[in-house]
Amino acid sequence: MLHLLEKISDSPAGSELDNAIALVKLLRPKKREAPALAITNVRTLTHLLQQHPHHAATLRHHLLHLLSARRQTSLYTDIGILSNDGFFSELHRRLAYRVLPPALDDRYLSDCLEKLFPFNTDYLWMRAVPVDDWAALFEVLQNADAELPPEADKFDKLDEQKTLTEILLAIQVLSYRISAIGIEPELIRIYSDVKAFESPFLMQNVELHRYLDGYMHHLNADAISPAPLEDASHVLVMLDQCQEVVTRIRKSTLRLGTSIAVTYRLVRLDQHLDRLRKLLSLVDVGKPENAAVTAMQKRGIGLELGLELIEAHNRKYTVRDLFAANINLLARNITENASRTGEHYIAEDRREYAAMYKSAAGAGFIIGFMSMIKILFSYLRAAPLVEAFLFSMNYSLGFMLIHVLHFTVATKQPAMTASRIAAGLHSSDGRNLDLDSLTELIVKVIRTQFVAVLGNLTIAFPVAYLLASGYFLLAGHHFVAPDKAQHLLHDIDPFSSLALFHAAIAGVCLFLAGLISGYYDNKALYTRMSQRVARARWLSRLLGKARTERLGDYLEISLGGLMGNFYFGILLGTIGTVGFLLGLPIDIRHITFSATNFAIALVGLDHAVSWSVIAVSTFGVLAIGTMNLWVSFSLALFVALRSRQVKFRHGWPLLKSLCARFLKKPADFFIPPRAAATAAAPASTPAQDSSESA
Template identity: 45%
Template sequence: MTNLPNPTLDAIFQSLSAGECSGAAALADLVRSLRPSSATDHEQAVMNLRALAWLLEHHPAYRQALRTALLELLTQTRQIPLYTESGILANTGFFSTLSKRVGERLLPMPIREDSLQDRFGRLFRWKQDHIWLAGIPDETWQQLWQAMAWQEEADRAGWVQTRLQMVEAVQILSARVTAIGLEPELVRVYPEIERFESPFLHLNAAVLSYADSYRRALADDTPQAEDDKHVLVLLDQCEEILGKIRKNASRNGISVNLTYQALRLLQSLHRLRALLALLEPGHDPGHNPALFHLIQDFARAENRKYSVSDVFKSNTELLALQVTEHAGRHGEHYIAESRREWAGMARAAMGAGLIVGVMALIKLLLAQAHLPLLWEGLSYGLNYAIGFIIVQLLHFTIATKQPAMTAARIAAALHQQEKSGSKVPLDELAELVVKVMRTQFVAILGNVLLAIPTAALIALGWQAVFGQPVVGTAKAQHLLHDLDPLGSLALLHAAIAGVYLFLSGLIAGYYDNKAIYRRIPERLAAHPLLNKLLGKHRAWKLGHYVEHNLGALAGNFYFGLFLGLTGTIGIILGLPLDIRHITFSAANLAFGLVALDFQLPLGMIALYCGGVALIGFTNLAVSFSMALWVALRSRKLSGRQVLPLLPLLLKRFIRQPLQFFIPPAAPRPATDEAAGDKPAGS
C-alpha cells in the first residue's frame, strides 16, 4: 500500500527547509506528529513512519534538512552520558537510587542544552513514547533509515565525532563492568572469580586495545588492525559468570544490594554489546537492529527515569524469588503425601489446638487486667508470639500458617510445568493441589476440634475452682457477637488476619535467606564464647538448628505481634481494626457459650459456628491468594496459568470427592499381589 504524504509532516519540512524554525524545534514537531493518538495504536505509528519515509524518498531537500538537523543535534551535545547512563542503574545503591528518584520527581533537574540525554528526553517527553516506539517493527525502521539516504551526506565529521564518543562510552562501560565484577558481594557468592583468571579483569585491557586501534583507523582512514571478537568472547564469559551468581543465590542467599549490583552489571554488558555492534566498521548502522533497539531503550529510560516502582520491582525480584523458594521448601513439610502423614498432621494440629485454648485464656485474663493501652497491645502480641513459638518448638501445626508456604510450592510446580511445555505435569500439579486441600482440611479440623473442648474444659474448671466464669455475661455476649458474620466486622477482621498470615510467610522466607546470606549458622558454630559455654558440638547443633528454624521462629514472632497490636492501633487511629483467627475464634466460642451456660437458641449457636467456619475460610483464602500471587510474580508467571487447573480439579471432585478430604489407601506391595492377594482398590 502506498502511503500518501502527511500534511503536517509536509508543513514541518517546508518550514525547516526555508529556515523558518530551528532544527531542535523541527525535530520536536516531527516527533509530535509521528506520535499516535494512543500508545498502543502500533498500526497508526507504523503508518506515520512510512509516511515520513515516503516524503523523504520523494523530496531530496527534506531529507537533507532532516540529516542536517540530526547532525547538528549530535555535534552540539555531549553524547557519552546518554550511552553510559540512560537505562543503567547508577552507582549509588538501591535505597539511594530510590530516594533520588523521589526527590527528582518532586523537584526535577533543569534541562542541560549541551546534553544529548536531556535533549533526547525532551523530544520523547510523553510518558508512553516508549510503548509505541517498541511496537514498530525493525523493517519499518530500516525503511526510514534508507529513505534518509545517508550516503548523500558530504559532511562526515559529525559521524566521526559520534563514533569517537561511542568508543569512549565503551571504555567507560568496560571500566564499570570490571569494577562491579570484582565487588565483594559478587565474589562472596561466586568465589571462583578470584581463584581463576577473571574475564572482568581482562575485559578492560581488551577494550583499551580495541579502542586505540579503532581511533587510529578513524584518524588514518585505514582498516582497523584489531576487531572486537576478543572483547565479545570476554563479554560472553562475564555473562556466564553472572548467570552462575544468580544460580548460586539459592545456596548462598541473596540481598537487595547484590541484586542491584547484578542488575547494573547485566545492563552494562548489554549496552556494551549494542555499542560494539554499532561501531563495527564497514557496516551501515541502519541494517543493524541494535540501533533501533537502543532508541527504544533510551526512550523508555527517559520516560521512566522518575519511576520508583521500576527500581523497586527490578531490584527485589530475585529476593522475592528466594523468599518464596524458602517458603516453598517449608511448604513441602505441610503437604501430607500418605494416610500416615495425614494422620500425623491431624495429631500435630490437635496439639496446636490444645495450646491455643490456653493462649485464649491468657488473652482474656490480660484483657481483665486493664493495662495501659500500649502495654496491653504488647502483652497480647507477646502472648500470641510466645504461644506460636511453643507450637513451633513442639512441632505442632497452626492450620492457617500453611497457605503461605504451600502456595510457593504450587507456584514452583507451575513454573516447572511452564518450562517443560508438557501437559503431563499439569495432572501432577492437580494432584499436588488435592494433597494441599486435604492436608489443610485435616489441619483446620484438628485445630478446631481440640481448641473448642480445651477452652470449654478450662472454662468449666475455672468456674468450679473460683466459683465464677472466666468472663462475665457482657464479655461473653461480646465474644459471640464478634463471630457473627452478618452483624459484625468478623470477615473484614478475618481478612486482616489473612494478610498477616501472608506477611508472616514472607518474613519466614526472608529470615531463612538472611541466615544463609549472613552465614549465621557458621558464625554461631565458630563463636568463641558459645564454644566455651556450650562446647564445640553443641555450638554446631545450635547453628544447625538456627539454619533450619530461624525463619519459622521469626515468622511466628512477628505474626503474634501483628495480631496483638492491630486492635491497639485501631483504637489509637479511631479505625475499626481488629483480627479474627479461626482457632482463637473457636476457643472464644467455647468460652462464651460456657459463660452463658449454653442458654442460647440453637439457631444462634449455629450462626456463631458458621461464623467460625467463614472466618477460617477467609483466613485461608486471603493468605493463600496473596502468597500464590507473589510466588507467581517472583517466577514471572501470571494468574492465568492457574486457570487450566480449575476444570481439572472440578472433574476430580465430581469423580472422587473423598480424596479432597481423606488420602486414598496406599496400594499393597507387589510381592503380596504375586502371592495371590487381591490388589488394593479392586
C-alpha cells in the same frame, strides 16, 4: 511539515534544538491516548523526504550536526542503567526528582532528550509505529548524502566520526564498569569459583582493549594501506562467559541467600552487558565474512536501542520500574525458602497424615491456653498500648513455643504450600506444564490443610471448654460473665458482625508473617548465621562451645520460623488497638481462637444457647477459617508466581482436572492413600518442621 523542512534547509548547520523539537512535535499525535496516529505522521514525513531529496539531505546533515555538537557518552552509559549509588539512594533520587527535577545542560545529549521528548508517554507513540516504517524513514535519510555538496558531505563524515568516537568511549566505560561490578567482594563470596581462573569480568576488558586498539588503528590508517580489522567475536565470547557467571551467581543465591545490594548489582550487571552487546553490534565493521551482524541487522539494533533509550528516559523517575527490576530476585529467594519448607506441609501418605494431625493437635492444645490468657489480660483494663503489648506477647510467645515444639498452626500452611505450588509450575509460558502432576500436588495440599485444621479445632475447642469448666468448679463462678460471653459469640457471627472482614485482615497478617519469615530465612543463609554465632566468644563462655555451635545451627535453620511467629503475634495483638485508636473497625479473627472463644462462651452461658446460635457460631468459625486460608493463600501464590515470573494460563483446565478428580475419587481430597504414589526422596515429617513459616 514541508514548511519546517524548508526552514531546516535554510540553515542545516544550526546547533539549536528548536527545529528538532518542532519536528518531534509534528510527529507526535495530537491525542496522547491515540498513539497509532503517529504512524500516519511518520509515513507522511517519509513520503515528503522521498519527494524532496534535498530536504532529506539537509535534514540528515542537521541531525548529524546536532549529535556531534553534544556529548553522547552519558546517554549510552547512564540512561536505562541503574546508578552506582545503590537501591535506596536510587529510590530517594527518583522520588526527589519527581518533586523537583534536576537542572539540564544542553551540552549533553542525554539532557537534550528532556526537551525533545518531554512527556512520559512519548515512548508509547514511538513504539506504536511499526519497525518497517521507522526503517523506511532511516533508509531515506541514509541514502540522501548524494544530494549534498562535497563540503557538506565532508562535514557529515566528520560528524559521523565524532559520533562513532563517542560510542567507542561509551563501550570502554561500560567495560570498565562491568569489571568493577564483577569483582565486588560480595559477588565473589557467593560464587567463589571465579577466583579459580581468570575472571571473565576482567578478561572481557582485556579483549575489549585489544579490539579498540585495532579499531582506532584501522580508523587512523590511510586509504592506501588500511589496517586490517578483526571482528568483535572474541569480546562477545567473553561477555557470554560473564553472563554465564551472573546466571550461576543467581542460582547460588537461591541456596546461600541474597540481599538487596547483591540483587541490585546483578541487575546492573545485566543492564551493562546488554548495552555493551548492542553498542558493539552497531560499531563492529569487521570483514563481511566474519561480521557478527549485517547492515540490516545493525539498523534494527540501532532502532531498538534508540526506542529503548527514549523509553528509559521517559520512565527514569518511575519508582515502579526500580522495584520491578530489583524485587523479583529477592522475592524469589524468600519464596524459595518457603517452597522448600512447604514440602514439609504436604502429607504424602497416611503415616505423614497422622503425623500432621498430631502436630496440629499439639498446637491446638497450646492455643486453648493462649485464648484463656488473652481474656485474663483483658480483665486488667490496662491502657490501650499496654494491653496491645500484653496481647502481642501472649500471641508471639505462644506461637514461638508452638514452633519450638514442632507443632503446626493450620492457617500458617498456605504461605508455604502456595510457594510449593508455584515451584510446580515449571515453565514460565505454561507450555510444558504437567497438569496431572499439578492436580495431584493440589489434592495433597487440600487434604493436608484439612487434617491440620481438624487437628487444631478438635483439640483447641475441648481444651478451652475444659479449662473454662475447671475454672468454674474451682472458683465458683464462670471465667467470663454472660455479657462477655455474648460478646464473644457476636464476634464470630458472620451475619451481624464484621467477622469475615476481620478474618480477611488476619489472612493478610498470615501472608505478611510468611514474607517476614522467608526474609529472615534468606538473611540467615546469606549472613552465615551458624558461623557468626559460633564465633561469639561471650556466648561460648556462657553456654560452652558445643552448645553455642548447636545454637548457631538451630538459628540458621529456624530463625525465619521464630521471627515469622514473633511478628505474626505482634500483628495479631496490635491491630485491634490500632483500630481503636484510629476509630476504625479494624480487628482480627482467627479460626482456632474463634473456636476456643466459642467454647468459653458456651460455658459462660451455662449452655443456655439455642441451636440456631450454635449453628450460626459453628458456621462462623468455619467461614472465618475459610477466609483466613483463602486470603493468605491467594496473596502468597500471587507473590510466588510474580517472583518466578510465571504466567499461568491454565486455570480452567486445572479446575476441570480437579473436578474430575473429585468426582472420581472424592476421598483423596480428605484421606491419603496408604502409601505415597511416587517414590520421592524422603522428606522430614510435618511434625518435625511444620512450624516454619514462608
